[in-house]
Each structure stands twice: as C-alpha cells, then as structure tokens.
Amino acid sequence: MAELNPIQRVKEKFPDKIAELWERSPKRIYITVGREDAKDVVRYLFEDLGARFIIMTALDTRQGIEILYHFSFDTLSKIVSIRTLAPMPFPEIETVSLIIPGAEYIEREIHDILGVNFRNHPNLTRFILGDDWPEGVYPYRKEHKGQYPYRTEEEQELFRKEIRSKWEK
Amino acid sequence: MGEMRTTIPIGPYHPLLEEPELFRVVVEGEKIVDIDWRTSYNHRGIEKLAESRTYDQTIFLVERICGICSTSHPIAFVNAVEDLANIEIPERAKYIRCIVAELERIHSHLLWFGLAGHYIGYHTVWMWAWRYRELVCNLFEKISGNRQSYAMMQVGGTRQDIKEEDYPDILKAMTELEPKMNMFIGAVLDDPVLLARLKGVGNLSREDAIKRCTVGPVARSAGVDIDTRRDYPYAAYDLVDWKVITQEDGDVLAMAVVRLLEILEAIKIIRQCVEKMPEGPILVEVPEIPPGEGIGVEEAPRGECFHYVRSDGTNRPYRLKVRAPSYVNIPSFRSRFIGERVPDILIILASVDPCYCCTNRMIKINDGTGVRTLTDKDLLTLSWEETERVKKEFKGYSRSRLLE
Numbered sequence: 001m002a003e004l005n006p007i008q009r010v011k012e013k014f015p016d017k018i019a020e021l022w023e024r025s026p027k028r029i030y031i032t033v034g035r036e037d038a039k040d041v042v043r044y045l046f047e048d049l050g051a052r053f054i055i056m057t058a059l060d061t062r063q064g065i066e067i068l069y070h071f072s073f074d075t076l077s078k079i080v081s082i083r084t085l086a087p088m089p090f091p092e093i094e095t096v097s098l099i100i101p102g103a104e105y106i107e108r109e110i111h112d113i114l115g116v117n118f119r120n121h122p123n124l125t126r127f128i129l130g131d132d133w134p135e136g137v138y139p140y141r142k143e144h145k146g147q148y149p150y151r152t153e154e155e156q157e158l159f160r161k162e163i164r165s166k167w168e169k
Numbered sequence: 170m171g172e173m174r175t176t177i178p179i180g181p182y183h184p185l186l187e188e189p190e191l192f193r194v195v196v197e198g199e200k201i202v203d204i205d206w207r208t209s210y211n212h213r214g215i216e217k218l219a220e221s222r223t224y225d226q227t228i229f230l231v232e233r234i235c236g237i238c239s240t241s242h243p244i245a246f247v248n249a250v251e252d253l254a255n256i257e258i259p260e261r262a263k264y265i266r267c268i269v270a271e272l273e274r275i276h277s278h279l280l281w282f283g284l285a286g287h288y289i290g291y292h293t294v295w296m297w298a299w300r301y302r303e304l305v306c307n308l309f310e311k312i313s314g315n316r317q318s319y320a321m322m323q324v325g326g327t328r329q330d331i332k333e334e335d336y337p338d339i340l341k342a343m344t345e346l347e348p349k350m351n352m353f354i355g356a357v358l359d360d361p362v363l364l365a366r367l368k369g370v371g372n373l374s375r376e377d378a379i380k381r382c383t384v385g386p387v388a389r390s391a392g393v394d395i396d397t398r399r400d401y402p403y404a405a406y407d408l409v410d411w412k413v414i415t416q417e418d419g420d421v422l423a424m425a426v427v428r429l430l431e432i433l434e435a436i437k438i439i440r441q442c443v444e445k446m447p448e449g450p451i452l453v454e455v456p457e458i459p460p461g462e463g464i465g466v467e468e469a470p471r472g473e474c475f476h477y478v479r480s481d482g483t484n485r486p487y488r489l490k491v492r493a494p495s496y497v498n499i500p501s502f503r504s505r506f507i508g509e510r511v512p513d514i515l516i517i518l519a520s521v522d523p524c525y526c527c528t529n530r531m532i533k534i535n536d537g538t539g540v541r542t543l544t545d546k547d548l549l550t551l552s553w554e555e556t557e558r559v560k561k562e563f564k565g566y567s568r569s570r571l572l573e
Contacts, residue, residue, distance in 0.1 A: 027401065028252065028464055052395065053382045055492040057477045070475070071465070074400045079464050102497055104380030107205075128212060140217055 006049045013044055019110075029080045036109070037153055038084040039094045051080065051099045060109040065091040065116050069090050086116055095102055095121040111136045113140040132159040138149070172225040173204065177511075177537045179518070187425045192518070196511060204506045206499060207283035207356055208444050212514040219489040220295040224458060227486060232318055234493065236444045237280065240273050241469030242476070243322035247402050249476040250324045253463025257490055259453055262326035265571065266404040268339070269312075269321050270440075270467070272480075275346070276305040277470035278435075281519075282353070285425065288515045289366055290553035294353075304342045311335055343436045345561055350436070354429045357422075364422065365559045370509065371517035372454070373419035385428045385472020387520075391419030397468035421520040425547040457571055458484065469494055512555040 007029055011018065017040070020032040033041050045051045051071035058067045064087035071080045088092050095100040095118040107118045108127035115138040118124055129139075132151075138144060153161070173358030179192040189210035195203040213243040219227045225507060231242040244266060251258065279302040306316040312331055313319035321327050331339075357363055373383070378391035386397055396413040414430040416423035460482035467474045473492030481487040506518060 010453065024461075025252075030462075052379070053492070054475050055474070055497070057488070057490040059479060059488040059490075068477070070477070072400075074395045077400055078399075079466075082466070101380050101381065102500065105496070105500055130210075139214065 006045070006051070006076070006078070009049065010041065010044065010080075014041060017041065027079060028078055029078060030079065030083055032083045034085050035093055038067070038082060039096055039099075041082055042069050042096045043099050045080065045082070049073075053102055054079070056103065056106045056110065058114050058116060058140075061085075062116060065114055066087045067093060067110070067116070069096070091116045093117075094119050094121060097121055112132060112138075114138050115141070131163045132156070173197070179514070181207070181254065190499075194506065194514065194562075199510045200513070201509050201514070204502050206502065209497075216489050216491055219486055221485065223484045224486065226488065228322055228324070229320065231489075231491065232322075234318065234491065235469075236317055238474075239318045240269050240321065240491075240494065241474045244270060244403070245326050245465045245467035245474040245476040246478070247322050247493075248467060249260060249463040249465030249478040250458065250472075251436065251463070251480055253461050254324075254456060254458050255451060256325050256453065256455060258326050259449050259450050261330075261403040261449045262451045263408070264442045265321070265327045265331050265451065267406060267409070268317060268439055268442045269327075270404060271438045272280055272305055272308060274435045274470045275432050276302050276309075279305070280430050281428060281470075285516065287521050288519050288549065288552055289363075290556040291363075294356075296352070297349075301346060304346060308339060308342050311338060312510075323452065325455040326450070327451075330451050331446075335445075339439065339443055343440055347433070347436050350429065350432050354426075354433075357425060357429065359509075360513075362560050365562070367422035367425065367516065368419045368420060369504040370513050371520055373501055373505050375419070376559050377501065378419065380503040380549045381504060383472070383501045384497055385468070385470075385494050386424055386431070386471065387498045387501060389414060390423035390427045390481045392417045396471075397466045397473045399554050401466050403465075403467065405442060405445075406438075409438050409445070411438050421516055424520045450503055457480070471495055472498060485531070502545040510549045515552045523531055 010031065011021065014037065017033055017037040018031055019034065022030045024030060031041070046053055051073050054070040054072050056067060056069050058065055064085050067086060069082040073080065084093070091140050093116060095107055097107050098120065104122070105127060107121055108124060110116050111118060111124055112126060112128040180192060181189040190206040193205045194201055194300045215230060219230055222230055228243045228246055231246045231513045232239050234242045254344040272387060276340050279298045283295040283298030283302070284297065286292070309319055310316050312321060312335055313321055313329055321329055373387070373391045376390045376395050378388050384395065392415060393417050394413060399413055411434050414427050414434060416427050452481050460480050461482070463478045465476045474494060475492040477490040478486050
C-alpha cells in the first residue's frame with residue numbers, strides 16, 4: 001500500500017490530465033479526467049497504488065453518460081472515484097476489464113442498460129437484459145419511461161425459436 | 170481432443186441460487202474445465218424504480234433487494250444519504266444499527282452453515298444450526314415486530330427504538346448461543362470427514378481474490394484483510410472492541426471457519442452494544458437533501474454493500490447505484506471451479522453463500538449420446554455419496570460428536 005498519500009501521487013503522476021480534483025471529505029475524493037485518460041489513471045490506481053476496485057457507476061446526464069470508477073484504499077479509509085464523460089449520442093470508452101478482471105461483468109451491464117460501447121472488451125454480450133430485448137433500447141437512460149417494448153405474438157414466437165436454436169447447438 | 174466435453178447448465182431457476190441465475194459448467198468426465206455466468210432473469214429494476222421514489226420510500230425499496238441480509242442495503246443507503254447531506258446521527262441510533270446488523274449476521278451465517286451441512290449430507294448440522302437461528306429470529310420479532318425485513322433504518326437515525334425491557338432477552342439469547350457456537354467450531358475443526366470433504370476444495374488464491382475484486386468472507390478467507398466495518402467505520406463499530414477474522418487458505422473450509430468465528434465476534438459486539446447503549450434520541454431532524462453525491466458502504470454478511478446516490482436537489486434520487494456483494498464474489502467461481510470435480514459443485518457454489526433454498530431441476534446435456542437429465546436431487550445425492558465414501562474411509566478415526 002502506498003506510503004505517500006495516494007491523491008498526492010496521482011496528482012504528481014498526471015499533472016495535466018486531471019481536470020478537477022474534489023476532496024469532498026477526507027474519506028471521499030472525486031477526480032475528473034478526460035475520457036481517453038481514464039484508463040491510464042485506473043491502471044495506475046489499481047496496479048501501482050494497489051487500490052481495490054469496488055464498482056463502476058454510469059448515469060445518464062444532460063452532458064452525456066457519466067462514468068465513475070470507484071476505488072477503495074482500505075487501509076487509509078479513502079474512496080476515490082474517477083469520473084469521466086462519454087458524450088451522446090454514441091457513448092464510447094476504452095475497456096478496463098483487461099486490467100481488472102473484476103470489471104468485466106459491470107461493463108457488460110452498463111453496455112446493456114445505458115448503451116455505452118466499451119472498446120476492446122473481450123466479451124461484450126448481453127448480461128442483464130433478456131435475449132429477446134430489442135437492440136437499441138436502453139432502459140436506464142432518462143428517456144426510457146419504463147415500459148417493456150411491445151411485441152406481437154408471432155414476433156415473440158420467432159424470438160423464442162431463435163434463442164432456442166442458439167442454446168441447443 | 171481429450172475426453173468429451175459436457176455442459177451442465179445450473180439454472181436459470183435452481184434451488185442453489187437465491188435469484189434466477191445461470192451457470193454453465195463445462196466438464197470433461199469428472200473434471201470441471203470452464204464456467205460461465207449469466208444473471209438478471211428476474212431483474213426488478215430497483216435502481217430505476219428508486220428514481221421515482223422519495224428518499225424515505227427508497228429505504229423500504231432497497232430493503233427488498235435481499236430477503237436474508239435485509240438490513241444491509243438500508244444501512245448502506247442511509248449511509249450514502251447521510252454522506253450526501255452531511256448528517257451526523259445520534260449515539261443511540263448508532264448502537265441500535267450495530268445490534269440489528271450483527272444479529273442479522275448471526276442469523277445469515279447460521280442459515281448458510283445449516284445449508285452447507287445439508288449439501289454435504291450432515292443433516293444434524295442443518296437441523297441444529299437452524300434451531301439456533303430461531304433464537305435470533307425471535308429476537309428480531311421482539312425488537313422490530315418482524316422476523317425478516319425489519320424496517321429499522323431511517324435517514325438520520327432509526328425508525329424504532331430497542332426498549333430497555335428487551336435488553337435481558339438479547340443478552341440471554343447471546344449467552345445461550347455462545348457455547349453452541351463453540352461446540353460447532355470444535356465439531357467442524359475436529360471432524361476428519363469434514364476436513365477431507367472441505368479442505369483444499371475450491372481454492373481461491375490471494376492474487377485472484379484481489380484481481381476479481383472479491384469482498385467479505387470470500388476475500389477474508391483468502392487472506393485479504395478487508396472489512397468495511399473497520400475500514401469505513403459506520404454505526405458503532407469504532408466504539409466497541411472486536412477483531413477482523415481472516416484465514417489464509419481460501420478453500421471452502423476456510424470460508425466456513427471465517428463465518429463461524431464471525432458469529433462469535435458478532436455475539437461479542439452485541440453484548441458490548443447492549444451494555445454501552447446510551448440514553449437519548451434515536452433520530453435527528455433531517456434537512457432538505459442538497460444536490461450532490463454520496464457513497465455509503467456496509468459490511469453485509471456476504472461482504473461489502475456499496476450504494477452511490479446522486480441528488481439533483483429534489484426529494485428523489487437522480488440515480489442510485491447498488492453493488493451487492495455477490496456481484497463481485499460470484500465471478501470468482503471462474504478461478505475456483507476449474508480443476509474441481511462434479512460432486513464438489515454444490516459445496517463450492519454454496520461456499521460463496523448466494524442464499525440457497527430448495528427444489529428445482531437441472532439438466533445435463535450429453536452431446537453425442539443423447540440428453541440425460543440430472544435433477545438437483547441427483548446433485549445432492551452425488552454430494553452425499555461422496556461424504557459417505559469419505560466417512561467409510563475414515564471409520565475408526567472418527568472423533569466427531571456430530572457423526573450420525
């Protein structure tokens with residue numbers, strides 16, 4: 001674990017990449033970085049500083065899909081969140097699951113529910129949504145009002161057939 | 170091409186899984202070579218629902234995420250909102266939260282212990298563990314009115330007080346539980362059959378535990394010294410004396426030991442809380458929730474619960490992100506299953522404690538010679554037969570007080 005304050009070290013390592021550093025309280029730190037730099041900062045925190053990856057949060061805001069990587073420095077009682085923005089209408093960001101295997105499933109989840117494309121993800125397939133959920137409908141975007149997309153009886157039967165054939169091979 | 174590969178789908182509806190999930194276990198003969206995970210067959214959209222509920226309503230909504238650790242999510246959520254709005258809760262509420270959370274840990278671990286006993290054919294353990302769990306459930310009924318889903322939490326404190334006339338009952342139950350737990354621990358560590366059945370099964374190395382970001386007893390059994398109760402003290406955990414339990418081996422036995430010792434620690438914490446509980450209010454006036462964001466963590470029986478709340482200044486969360494502990498613990502199966510044998514599937518799945526109940530079916534598809542069906546009963550039978558075989562092997566050596 002880092003002897004120096006990890007926030008200090010992140011600041012020194014990426015002096016021109018940090019857009020904003022907000023120490024909300026001694027235990028909660030938010031760092032905003034550019035979309036292309038997020039992966040490097042995440043790698044530095046996880047591999048060099050030994051932070052524990054908690055989870056990612058993605059939320060739909062007016063500016064685009066905001067993505068937060070939450071890290072925990074357990075011995076220092078600090079939760080550091082790396083914040084970045086994937087602009088609409090085609091949100092896209094580099095995957096971190098090659099660095100952190102534990103991030104594979106949450107990236108698949110975010111891909112399902114908010115439509116963020118994680119570049120170079122090893123297996124970016126359906127995880128949360130059903131196999132018969134239509135493409136391009138993202139339930140956790142604010143525009144989605146919570147209805148299940150309507151489908152006629154015949155369409156439903158076709159979908160079932162397709163899925164069955166996928167599983168039986 | 171070695172032996173023929175066979176895929177065993179476990180789920181989506183299966184007794185081993187608290188919620189519908191699908192594990193596709195690929196085996197070569199007896200050996201497991203790969204496993205894949207699929208979930209959300211029963212996605213309830215709680216995160217989305219929370220966006221249309223007020224903060225006070227959301228507490229009861231997140232309480233419904235899990236039936237067994239039903240106080241963990243509310244505590245994590247109120248922690249997040251209190252972090253967001255900078256609310257300091259009264260001392261008495263801290264102790265009450267602590268007691269409720271620890272009682273829940275005892276009942277959850279006992280539930281797991283009983284089921285684990287059931288899966289490897291130790292039915293006495295099952296009956297006994299659940300009998301002592303009853304003590305805790307009765308306590309909950311006395312304190313909150315409910316055996317499950319206690320509805321004790323509120324932003325700024327707790328909804329209900331623990332009455333002074335209930336203190337002796339809590340202490341009495343703890344006195345009753347402690348010797349029984351010591352007996353259980355002795356029985357598990359002494360029994361050669363259990364050791365043969367559980368030791369070295371489903372190994373998780375320390376590196377994998379960190380890489381897969383596991384939390385809770387799963388991480389602690391692999392030697393990763395993390396515990397949210399100590400690292401991010403909430404409730405009264407920094408005001409009482411207790412210690413974090415870790416083990417080194419990362420196998421199923423280590424997980425059982427961690428959970429059993431945690432029950433003893435929980436008993437210790439509850440005793441101190443009851444003794445130290447100060448007089449005073451249980452709730453503070455909650456100001457309007459300002460715009461901003463808050464993070465709350467809580468150590469559930471299964472590991473760290475994480476809640477992220479974003480507020481836009483209205484009385485409803487703009488976004489609520491919930492990370493339950495099993496979400497990161499289950500992918501660790503990838504590291505733990507490969508190389509293990511089919512009779513051990515049950516106990517390894519069980520070891521992460523994704524809340525097991527009973528009855529469903531399992532299909533074994535044998536590509537090549539047609540389709541065979543393997544029900545959950547068959548899996549249980551396989552597991553029990555294995556235990557019987559080991560028991561025979563150890564006949565004469567047996568020192569266990571639990572052997573039937």
